Amino acid sequence: MTLFAACLLTFLLGALAALLPRSFRIANALGSGLAVLGCLLGLAPAVQALITPQDWQLALAWPPPWGLGHLALDGISALFLTPALLLIGLGALYGRGYLAHMEGRKRAGPPWFFYNILAACITGVFSARDPLLLLLFWEGMALSSYFLVCMEDGDGSVRRAGRIYLIASHLGAAFLLVLCLVPGATWPPTQALPAAAPLLEDSLASLASAPGLGLAAVPAGLIFLLALVGFGSKAGLAPLGVWLPEAHPAAPSHVSAVLSGVMIKTGVYGILRVLLALQPEPWWGWTLIALGGATAVLGVAGALGQSELKRLLAWSSMENAGLMLLGLGLGALGRACNAPLVATLGFSAALIHMVNHGVFKSLLFFCAGSVLHGTGERRMDQLGGALKRMPATGAAFAVASLGICGLPPLGGFASELVLGLCAVKGLLLPTASLDIPSLAALAVLVLCAGMAAAVFVGAFGAVFLGEPRSQTAKTAHEAPALMRWPMLALAGLGLLLGLGAPLLLHTVLSVLAPTLPQASALGAPLVQGLGVASVIFGLLLALLGGLFWLRRALLRGRDVRTGPTWDCGYIAPTARIQYTYSSFAQPLALMFHALTGSTGRATRPWGLFPARAGYFAEAQDRILTAFFALFNALDARLEALHRLQQGQVHVYVLYIAATLVALLAWGLR
Amino acid sequence: MFALAQNALHFDALPRILAGLALCPLLFGIINRVKAKFAGRTGQPLLQTYYDLARLLKKGAVISRTTTWVFPLGPTLGLACSLAALCLAPLGGQPGLFSFEGDIFLFAGLLSLARFATAAAALDTGSSFEGMGASREMQFAVPAELAQILGLAALAQATGTYSLAEILGHIDWACWEANGPVLALTATALFLVLLAETCRIPVDDPNTHLELTMIHEVMVLDHSGPDFAFILYGQGVKMWTLCAVLCAVLAPVRTGALEAAAVGVAGIFALALIMGVVESSMARLRLLMVPRLLVGATALSGLALILLLR
Numbered sequence: 001m002t003l004f005a006a007c008l009l010t011f012l013l014g015a016l017a018a019l020l021p022r023s024f025r026i027a028n029a030l031g032s033g034l035a036v037l038g039c040l041l042g043l044a045p046a047v048q049a050l051i052t053p054q055d056w057q058l059a060l061a062w063p064p065p066w067g068l069g070h071l072a073l074d075g076i077s078a079l080f081l082t083p084a085l086l087l088i089g090l091g092a093l094y095g096r097g098y099l100a101h102m103e104g105r106k107r108a109g110p111p112w113f114f115y116n117i118l119a120a121c122i123t124g125v126f127s128a129r130d131p132l133l134l135l136l137f138w139e140g141m142a143l144s145s146y147f148l149v150c151m152e153d154g155d156g157s158v159r160r161a162g163r164i165y166l167i168a169s170h171l172g173a174a175f176l177l178v179l180c181l182v183p184g185a186t187w188p189p190t191q192a193l194p195a196a197a198p199l200l201e202d203s204l205a206s207l208a209s210a211p212g213l214g215l216a217a218v219p220a221g222l223i224f225l226l227a228l229v230g231f232g233s234k235a236g237l238a239p240l241g242v243w244l245p246e247a248h249p250a251a252p253s254h255v256s257a258v259l260s261g262v263m264i265k266t267g268v269y270g271i272l273r274v275l276l277a278l279q280p281e282p283w284w285g286w287t288l289i290a291l292g293g294a295t296a297v298l299g300v301a302g303a304l305g306q307s308e309l310k311r312l313l314a315w316s317s318m319e320n321a322g323l324m325l326l327g328l329g330l331g332a333l334g335r336a337c338n339a340p341l342v343a344t345l346g347f348s349a350a351l352i353h354m355v356n357h358g359v360f361k362s363l364l365f366f367c368a369g370s371v372l373h374g375t376g377e378r379r380m381d382q383l384g385g386a387l388k389r390m391p392a393t394g395a396a397f398a399v400a401s402l403g404i405c406g407l408p409p410l411g412g413f414a415s416e417l418v419l420g421l422c423a424v425k426g427l428l429l430p431t432a433s434l435d436i437p438s439l440a441a442l443a444v445l446v447l448c449a450g451m452a453a454a455v456f457v458g459a460f461g462a463v464f465l466g467e468p469r470s471q472t473a474k475t476a477h478e479a480p481a482l483m484r485w486p487m488l489a490l491a492g493l494g495l496l497l498g499l500g501a502p503l504l505l506h507t508v509l510s511v512l513a514p515t516l517p518q519a520s521a522l523g524a525p526l527v528q529g530l531g532v533a534s535v536i537f538g539l540l541l542a543l544l545g546g547l548f549w550l551r552r553a554l555l556r557g558r559d560v561r562t563g564p565t566w567d568c569g570y571i572a573p574t575a576r577i578q579y580t581y582s583s584f585a586q587p588l589a590l591m592f593h594a595l596t597g598s599t600g601r602a603t604r605p606w607g608l609f610p611a612r613a614g615y616f617a618e619a620q621d622r623i624l625t626a627f628f629a630l631f632n633a634l635d636a637r638l639e640a641l642h643r644l645q646q647g648q649v650h651v652y653v654l655y656i657a658a659t660l661v662a663l664l665a666w667g668l669r
Numbered sequence: 670m671f672a673l674a675q676n677a678l679h680f681d682a683l684p685r686i687l688a689g690l691a692l693c694p695l696l697f698g699i700i701n702r703v704k705a706k707f708a709g710r711t712g713q714p715l716l717q718t719y720y721d722l723a724r725l726l727k728k729g730a731v732i733s734r735t736t737t738w739v740f741p742l743g744p745t746l747g748l749a750c751s752l753a754a755l756c757l758a759p760l761g762g763q764p765g766l767f768s769f770e771g772d773i774f775l776f777a778g779l780l781s782l783a784r785f786a787t788a789a790a791a792l793d794t795g796s797s798f799e800g801m802g803a804s805r806e807m808q809f810a811v812p813a814e815l816a817q818i819l820g821l822a823a824l825a826q827a828t829g830t831y832s833l834a835e836i837l838g839h840i841d842w843a844c845w846e847a848n849g850p851v852l853a854l855t856a857t858a859l860f861l862v863l864l865a866e867t868c869r870i871p872v873d874d875p876n877t878h879l880e881l882t883m884i885h886e887v888m889v890l891d892h893s894g895p896d897f898a899f900i901l902y903g904q905g906v907k908m909w910t911l912c913a914v915l916c917a918v919l920a921p922v923r924t925g926a927l928e929a930a931a932v933g934v935a936g937i938f939a940l941a942l943i944m945g946v947v948e949s950s951m952a953r954l955r956l957l958m959v960p961r962l963l964v965g966a967t968a969l970s971g972l973a974l975i976l977l978l979r
Contacts, residue, residue, distance in 0.1 A: 384795075387737045398739070398789075407782045408775060416778070421771040424822050424831065427974070435978045443971070446777075446818045450811035453785055457807055461792030461800070467735055529769035532677045536753055536767055536775065543749035547899065551745060554895045559729035565794045566733070566891050568880050579792070579800025587808040591960060 001058045004073065004127070007042030007085075010034055011120035018112035024103045031112020032096035035119055039089030042123060046085060049078035053511055058127075067130035075511030076276070079351060080269050081126045083358045084262045088119045090486040091261075094366055095254035097482030098373060111151055111252070117144040118258065125266045131180035131187040138176060141266065142169040145259060149251040161243075161250035164624075168243035172233030176270075179226040188277040189223050220278045227274040228287065235267025236321040238295040242624045244318055245302065249310035249378075253369020256310060260317040261362030265354050268324050272350065275332045276515045282433045285333025288325050289437045293444040296322025298623075300451040301595035304585045305619025308378045309368045312459055313361065316404065319448055320357040323419065324350045326441045330422050335516075337431045342438075344512065344519045345422035345526070351508045353415035356497060360403035360412060363490040367397040370479040370487065371463060377472045380462045381580040387464040389476040394464040396487040401456035403494045406449050409537030411497025414505065414530055420445055421526065454588055462581035469575050499537055502530040582617055589619065597622045677769055679834070685760040685930055689913070692934065693905035694718035696912070696941045700869075703945025718905065722898050730894035735795040743790025744892060744899035750783035751906040757833060758910045761933025762841075762917045763926055764834030772833050773821040777814055780866065780907070784810055787900075791888035798880045802887035805956065809872065809884070812963035813865045819970035820855045820862070824918065826977045827851050837917035845921055852918060854973040859915045861966035867908045869944055871962065874953040882953070912937040 014034025021027045049056050053075030060069045073081070095115065099108055117140060124137035146169070150162035180187065233240035244264075248256045275284070299319030306312040327350030334343030370393040377383055387394035399410065406416035423445065426438030468474040478484070497504065509523040567573045589598040597620040605613040646652075698715040705712025714720075732740065756766040757776050788803035825831055827848045828839035845852055865872045868885035880887050889900050916936035922929055954962060 385735075387739065394737075402782070402785065405781075405785070406778070407785060408778045413775070413778055417771050417774045420774045420818070421831065424771075424825055427822065427978070428826055428829065439971075439974060439978075442822060443815065443819065446815045447811065449781070450814045453781055454807035454811065457785055457788045457792070457803065460789060461803070465737070465739060465789065465793040466795030466800075525770055528677070529771055532767055532769040533772075533775055536756070539756065540749055540753045540779075543752055544746055547745040547749055548741070551741060551895050551899070554726060555730060558894075561729070561731045562734050563731050564733065565735050565796045567796055568798060568890075573797075575795070577797045578795050579797055579804060584792075584800060584804045584807075587804060588811065591808070591811075 001045055001056050001073070003041050004045040004056075004071070005058060005060075007038050007045075008120055008123060010038035010041055011116045011123070014038060015113045015116035015120070018116065019109040021109070024108045027108040027112065028096055028099055028103075031108065031116065032092040035092035035112070035116050036089045038116070038119060039085040039092070042085045043082065043089075045073060046078045046081040049073040049075065050082055050507060050511070053078070053514065066132055068133050068136075070130040070133060071124070071127045072129045073127055075514065076269075076272065077126045079508065079511050080265055080354070081123065083355050084122055084126065084265065087261045087358055087362045088122070088258055090366075090489060091115075091254040091258045091362065092119075094257070094369070094483050094486040095252070097480045098252060098254050098369055100480070100482075101373070106151075111148065114144040114147045115255070115258075118148065118263075122258075122262055122266060126269060129187060131185045134187050135173075135176060135180045138266075139173060141263065142166075142173060145251075145255070145263060148255045149247045149259075151252055151255070152250070155250075158250045161246040165243045165247035168233060168240065172230050172240065175226045175230035175233075179223060179230055188273040189227075190277065221281065221284075223278065224274055224280070224284050227271055228291075231267040231270030231274075232291070232325075233267070235264050235271070235325065236295065236299075236318045237267070237291055237325060238298050238318070238322070239623045239627075241295065241318055241321070242621065242627055245311055245314040245621065246624070248314035248317065248365075249308060253310070253365050253372065256314075256369070257362035257365035260314065260365055261358040264317060264321050265358060268321070268328070268350065268354055271325070271328055272347070275328060275335070276347075280332040280336045282333060282336045285329045285331075285336055286433075286437055288329030288332060289441055292322045292325030292329050293440055294322070295319070295325065296444050296448045298322075298595055300448050300455065301589075301592045302619070302621065303455045304451070304589040304592065305596040305598045307381060307582060309371065309380050309383075309459060309463060310365070310378065312380075312455065313364050313368055316364075316452065316455065317357075317361055319452065320353065320361065320404070323415075323445065323448065324353050324357070326444060327351075327353060327419050327422070329437065330419075330426060330441055333434060333437055334426070337429075337434055339426070339429050339431060339434065340516060340518050341522050342422055342426045342429065342434065344509070344516055344522045345418055345425065347512055347516070348505060348508045348519075348523060349415055349419035349422055351511070352418055352501075352504055353412075355504065356403065356411040356415050359490055359494055359497060360400045360410075363396055363400040363487060363494065364404065366483070366487045366490065367393050367400065370483055371476070373479055373483070374476040375472045377470065380459060381582055382470040383463045383468070383473045383476075384466045384470075384575065384578065385464070385468040385473060386476050389468075390464075390478045392484045392488060393479060396491040397460060397464060399491040399494055401460050403498075405453045405456050407453070408533070409498045409540055410494050411501060411504075413498065413533075414501035416445065416449060417530070417533070418505065418526065451588065451592075455585065458581050458584035461579075462584065466578050467575040469578065469580070499534050502527045502534060505530055586617070595622075597625075677767060679764045679766060679768065681926070682756075682760075682764055682766045685763060685933075686755060686766060688930075688934065689755055689760065689906070689909045693909035694722060694902065696905060696908050696937070699938060699941040700945040700948065703942055704949050707946075707949035718901070722902055725898035725901065726895055728894040730896060732893075733794050733891050736793045736891075739793040740790050740891075741896060743787045743793075743889075744896040744903070746786035747783040748899045748903035748906070750779045750786070751903045751910065754779040755906050755910045758913050759834045759837045759917055760913050761929040761931070761936070762838045762921070762923050763930055763933070764838065768832040768834035770831040773818065773825065773831075773836075776833060777818055777821075781810070781814060783903070783907070787888055790892075794891045796890065798883075798887050799890055801881075802884050805884045806888060809865055809959055809963060812960060812967050813862050816858045816963060816966035816970045817862045819967060819974055820858045823851060823855045823970060823973040823977060826974065827855075833914070837914065838923070840918055841921045841923045848977070851973045851976050854969045854976070856915065856918050858966040858969040858973070859911075859918065861962065861969075863908075863911045863915055863940075864944070864947070865959075865963055865966075866911055867904065867944075870948045871951055871954040872959050877953070882956070908941075909937060912940045916940055 018031030058071040121141035128134040303315035331346030403410035406412040423442035600617040791799035791803040873884040920936040922932040
C-alpha cells in the first residue's frame with residue numbers, strides 16, 4: 001500500500017510538474033510520463049489485491065481528521081482499478097502523441113494538469129472508504145473532466161457540450177451529497193444506518209405508515225434510489241445520461257477513451273457497492289433491469305442515427321452501460337429472491353463486461369482519434385478507404401468492433417455469454433418475480449447484440465473500407481508510433497481477454513466470494529464452459545489460418561487478376577455512389593425510428609425536366625430535447641421570482657435582516 | 670480449475686461431422702431438383718454443387734483494386750465459423766464435438782461473426798450494390814437472431830438443460846407430449862430463421878437475376894474462384910447445421926445412436942425437400958415485408974417462452 005500512496009502522489013506531482021515548464025514539449029513529456037509512472041506504481045498494489053483479495057488498508061502515521069485518509073483496496077476496488085490504471089496509462093502515452101500537433105497553438109500544461117488530477121480522483125473513487133472522501137474525489141473527477149472536455153474551447157459546440165456535462169454531473173452529485181452527508185453515513189453503506197434512522201423518521205413517517213412497509217426497509221430503499229440517480233447519471237443511465245453523447249465526442253480522443261472506458265465505470269462501481277453492502281429487495285432489481293434495458297436499447301438505436309464516428313461511439317457506450325446495469329439488476333434480483341446462482345452470474349456478467357467494455361471502447365476511441373488526427377474529418381460519410389492508408393489503426397478498429405459487438409473469439413463474447421446464461425437460468429427458476437425480468441434482459445441483450453453488429457459493420461465499412469469519399473480522406477496518413485503502440489497493445493489485450501476469459505471469470509468469482517459465499521462453487525461450471533469455448537476459439541483460429549493457407553496454395557501460380565469493382569455494367573462509378581453509414585443504417589434506423597428520432601425529408605425529382613433532387617436526414621436526441629423543453633418550461637414558470645433577485649446588495653441585506661427578525665420572532669414565541 | 674469437464678468433448682461425434690461435411694452440398698441439389706419437378710423441368714444433376722465446387726476450386730480469381738485484406742477474410746472466416754458451428758451442432762439429438770452450458774450463445778455468435786465478416790468483405794469492394802446487400806443482411810439478422818435465441822431458450826426451458834447437445838438430446842416423444850404447443854411454436858420460428866439465414870424464398874431468392882432485389886448473392890458479387898467456392902460450401906455447411914438443429918426438434922427419435930443419426934440425416938433431407946416445395950409454391954416477399962415476417966418469428970419464440978413461465 002506504500003506503492004499505492006506513491007501512485008496518488010505521483011499523479012499530484014505530475015499535475016503540478018506539467019504546469020511549470022514553459023516549453024510545450026517538456027510539459028507534454030513530463031505530464032504524460034508522470035501519469036504513466038503513477039499508473040505503473042498503482043498497478044502493483046491493485047494486482048496484488050486482485051490475486052489475494054483481502055482488505056489492504058492504507059496506514060498513515062498521522063491520519064488526517066474526518067477520515068480523510070481512509071483508503072483501502074479490496075477485491076472489487078482492485079478489479080475496477082486494474083483496468084482503469086492500465087487504460088489511463090495507455091491513454092497518457094497516446095495523449096502525448098495526440099497533443100503533439102497542438103504545439104504553438106495551445107499550452108500542454110493545463111491538459112496534463114487536469115489529466116493527472118482526473119487519474120488521481122478516479123483512483124481515489126475506487127479506493128475511498130469514507131463518504132466525505134468519496135464525495136471529494138467524485139467532485140474532483142467531475143471538475144477535472146469538465147476542463148478536459150472543454151480543451152478545444154474555441155469551438156462553440158464544445159463549450160455547449162461542456163456546459164451540459166457540468167450541469168448533468170452536478171445534478172447527479174446533488175443526490176450523492178445527500179447519500180454521503182446524512183449523519184452517520186458510511187461508505188460502503190451499511191444496512192442499519194443507526195444514526196440516520198431517527199433523523200429520517202419524521203420525513204418518512206408517512207411512508208412507513210403505509211401497510212407492508214417496515215420502517216427499517218425504507219432507509220435502505222432510499223439509499224438505493226439516491227445511489228441509483230447519483231451514480232447512474234455518471235454511468236449514462238437513461239434518461240440522466242443525456243450528457244454522455246455530448247461530452248464524450250467533444251473531448252480530445254485520449255480523454256474520451258478514459259471517460260468512456262473508465263469514468264462511466266465509477267457509476268457502475270457505486271451502484272455495485274450499494275447492492276453488495278445492503279440486502280436488495282426485488283423492486284431494486286426490477287428498476288435496474290427496466291432502466292438498464294431502456295438505456296441499452298436507446299443507446300444502440302441512438303448510434304444508428306449518428307453521422308460522426310465519436311458520437312456513435314459515445315452512444316454505444318450508453319448501450320454498454322445499460323448492459324452492465326442489466327447484469328447488476330439480475331444480480332440484485334438474484335440476491336433479493338434468494339437465488340444465489342442468478343446473483344453470482346448477474347454480478348459476474350456486469351464485472352466482466354466492465355473490463356471488456358473498458359478495453360474495447362478505449363481502443364475504439366483511440367482509433368477514432370487516430371482517424372481524426374490523420375484526416376481532420378469527423379463525419380463518417382466523408383471518409384472511406386482508411387484501411388489502406390492507416391493499416392494499424394484499421395486493424396485495431398476491426399478487432400475492437402468485433403469485441404464490442406460481443407462476437408467470438410474476443411473478450412466481449414464472454415460477457416454476453418455470462419449475461420445471457422444468467423437470464424436463461426433466471427427464467428428456469430421457479431421464482432415468479434424473476435421470470436419477466438429475465439425474459440426482458442435476454443431479449444434486450446440479443447437485440448442489442450444484433451443492432452451493435454449492424455452499427456459497427458457500418459462504421460468500419462464507411463470509415464475504413466471502400467474508396468475515399470473526399471480529398472481529405474484520400475490524403476489520410478497513419479498515426480505516429482506513440483499513438484499506434486497503445487492501440488496495438490489494447491488490440492492484443494482484447495484477443496487475450498477472449499482466450500483468457502475463464503481466468504477473468506475465475507478472478508471475478510473470487511472477488512465476489514466475500515459477499516456471495518457460494519460464488520466460486522456456483523460459477524465453476526461456467527468457468528469450465530468458458531474453457532471449452534476457448535478451445536473452440538482456438539479451433540476457429542486454426543481453421544481460419546488453415547483456410548487462408550489453402551486459399552493461398554490454390555491461387556499460387558494461377559491467373560489472379562486485379563480490376564475495378566464489378567458495378568453491374570455501370571462504367572463510370574465514383575466514390576460518392578458508395579453506400580455511406582447513413583444509408584447503411586437507414587433501414588434499421590427506420591425500424592426503430594421511435595427511438596432514434598430519425599427523420600428524413602426528400603426533394604423528389606418532378607416534372608418533365610427535373611431540376612434538383614435531394615434527401616436530408618437527421619436524428620434528434622429526443623431525451624435531450626425533452627430536457628431542454630422541461631428546463632425552458634421551469635424557467636418560464638419561475639420567472640416571477642426574478643423580481644426578488646434584484647442584483648442590488650442593499651436589497652439582499654434587507655432580505656437577511658428580515659429573515660433574522662423573522663427567526664428571532666419565531667424563537668421568542 | 671481449467672480441467673475440461675467430462676462431458677465437454679464427444680469424439681464419437683467425428684463420423685457425424687464428417688457425414689455433414691460430405692453431404693451438405695447435396696442439399697442444394699435436392700432443393701433444385703424439387704423446384705425443377707414443380708416446374709416440369711428435368712433440372713440439374715443432384716450432384717451439381719459438387720461439380721461447381723470442384724470447378725471453382727480449380728479457377729483463378731479476379732480481385733478488385735479497391736479491396737484490402739478484409740476481402741479474402743469474408744469467405745475464409747465465414748467458412749471457418751460455419752465449420753465451428755457444425756462442430757457444436759448435434760445430429761439427430763446425438764451431441765456435437767463440443768458442448769458446454771450456454772453453447773447456444775456461441776452457436777448464434779459464430780453465425781453472427783460469419784455475417785459480420787461477409788458484410789465487411791462486401792463493403793470492402795466499395796460497390797453500392799454490395800453495400801445495399803450488406804445493409805439488408807444486417808437488418809434482417811436483428812430479428813432473426815432474436816427469434817433464434819429466444820426459440821433455443823424456450824427449448825432450454827422445456828427440457829431444463831442449457832447446452833445444445835443436452836437440450837436436443839432431451840427432446841423425445843415424452844417431451845412432445847408434455848410441451849407439444851411450445852415445441853411446435855419454436856420449430857415454426859426456427860424454420861423461419863432457417864429460411865432467412867440460408868437466404869431462401871420468401872426472404873431472399875437465390876435465383877434472382879436483378880442485383881437490386883438480392884440480399885446474399887449481391888454481397889458476394891466480387892468473389893470469384895476459390896473464394897466463391899468457400900462461400901458456396903460455407904452456405905452448405907450452415908444450411909446443414911441449422912437443419913440438423915431443427916430436425917432434432919421435429920424428429921425426436923432417440924433409440925440408438927446410429928438409428929438416431931440416420932433419422933437425423935433423413936430429416937435434414939426431408940427439410941431440404943420442404944424448402945424446395947416452399948420455393949416452388951410462393952414468391953419472394955417484398956423487402957419491406959421481410960422484417961415483419963421475422964418479427965413474427967420472434968413473436969412465436971417469445972410466445973413459446975411465455976407459455977412455459979411458471
